Amino acid sequence: MREPTFMILTALAGEPLHGYGLITEVARLSDGRVSLRPGTLYGALDRLVDAGLVAVEREEVVDGRLRRYYRLAEGGADLLAAETERMRRNVAAATARLKTRTHRGAPRLSGGTA
Amino acid sequence: MREPTFMILTALAGEPLHGYGLITEVARLSDGRVSLRPGTLYGALDRLVDAGLVAVEREEVVDGRLRRYYRLAEGGADLLAAETERMRRNVAAATARLKTRTHRGAPRLSGGTA
DNA sequence: ACCAATATATCGGGTGCCAAGATATAGCGG
DNA sequence: CCGCTATATCTTGGCACCCGATATATTGGT
Numbered sequence: 001m002r003e004p005t006f007m008i009l010t011a012l013a014g015e016p017l018h019g020y021g022l023i024t025e026v027a028r029l030s031d032g033r034v035s036l037r038p039g040t041l042y043g044a045l046d047r048l049v050d051a052g053l054v055a056v057e058r059e060e061v062v063d064g065r066l067r068r069y070y071r072l073a074e075g076g077a078d079l080l081a082a083e084t085e086r087m088r089r090n091v092a093a094a095t096a097r098l099k100t101r102t103h104r105g106a107p108r109l110s111g112g113t114a
Numbered sequence: 115m116r117e118p119t120f121m122i123l124t125a126l127a128g129e130p131l132h133g134y135g136l137i138t139e140v141a142r143l144s145d146g147r148v149s150l151r152p153g154t155l156y157g158a159l160d161r162l163v164d165a166g167l168v169a170v171e172r173e174e175v176v177d178g179r180l181r182r183y184y185r186l187a188e189g190g191a192d193l194l195a196a197e198t199e200r201m202r203r204n205v206a207a208a209t210a211r212l213k214t215r216t217h218r219g220a221p222r223l224s225g226g227t228a
Numbered sequence: 229a230c231c232a233a234t235a236t237a238t239c240g241g242g243t244g245c246c247a248a249g250a251t252a253t254a255g256c257g258g
Numbered sequence: 259c260c261g262c263t264a265t266a267t268c269t270t271g272g273c274a275c276c277c278g279a280t281a282t283a284t285t286g287g288t
Contacts, residue, residue: 002116002244006204013211020266029207033200040245042268047244064253065266077215084208086147087201090120093143094198097127101191116275134235154276156237161275178284179235231288237281243274250269256262 001083005044007034009053009072009080016057016071019045045070053079115197119158121148123167123186123194130171130185133159159184167193 007026011017017025023036048054053076057069072080121140125131131139137150162168167190171183186194 003204004245006208010204010208010211013208013215018266020264023266029211030204033203037246037248038267039247039269043244043246063265066252067266077212080208081212084205084212087205089147090117090124090144091198091201091205094120094124094127094194097124097143098191098195098198101127118276132235134233137235151277151279152236153238153278157275177234180283181235229288231286233286234284236283239278239280241277243276245275246271246273248270251267253265255264258260258262 001079003034004036004040005048006080006083006087007036008041008044008048009076009083012054012070012072013077013080016069018060018067018069020067022070048076051075115193117148118150118154119162120194120197120201121150122155122158122162123190123197126168126184126186127191127194130183132174132181132183134181136184162190165189 004026007030008022011022011025011029014025019038019041022041023038026034026036045054049056049070053073054070055073057071059069060067118140121144122136125136125139125143128139133155136155137152140148140150159168163170163184167187168184169187171185173183174181
């Protein structure tokens with residue numbers, strides 16, 4: 001799973017949101033790192049609804065503007081949890097490898113200077 | 115960055131490896147979660163070398179078979195560290211949101227039980 | 229003789245993301 | 259009144275990246 005999709009599921013794990021609300025919420029919870037574009041968002045939502053990972057909660061009309069609220073389905077929460085755990089392990093592996101590197105010059109291998 | 119590329123950089127953060135060695139090392143350090151395919155691997159390596167993130171360390175011929183060793187360039191290590199930190203934050207955000215969810219039924223919103 | 233493992237390379241196809249722009253309403257400043 | 263910004267959704271075209279499959283070549287086991 002790619003980052004935009006991951007952040008959409010994460011945002012919906014908190015509460016149901018409509019598309020535009022997702023754009024602002026994802027920007028907020030990522031401290032501005034992830035800026036969702038319309039083409040990405042609505043494409044992803046269609047895909048996620050199609051896969052049964054996200055469902056349309058309800059639709060509202062406010063000031064003549066449609067708001068379509070999406071909620072995380074059970075399968076979506078399970079997938080997000082699995083994906084989070086997978087990433088956690090990858091992060092742990094990368095962190096461990098990066099720590100073994102000397103911070104100046106090449107990494108010391110088993111032989112050392114012997 | 116996608117998972118195969120992330121794991122390639124992670125594997126190379128430990129020590130220089132040749133292509134086939136990367137396939138086995140990535141499988142090992144991911145406990146079998148990531149199975150690198152040739153098409154993915156060599157395409158990614160070409161791309162990473164082209165971007166200056168990975169460099170060809172040396173070439174050996176063992177038993178008539180070529181081994182081309184790749185090492186992580188400075189830019190690659192920096193990128194891997196940045197990407198790891200980014201993922202760590204995403205994982206933290208997702209973990210926090212998932213924790214707020216009641217494990218049966220709908221999530222409790224701001225009101226709580228008050 | 230055949231198959232598995234080692235080792236690299238290439239091609240076709242698909243997924244998912246992005247840039248860009250279209251559509252529509254409402255409020256604010258010039 | 260006109261343009262700009264914010265709110266809100268939708269569509270199209272293109273690209274990056276990955277995957278499956280296949281090709282090539284050597285060594286060793288059965």
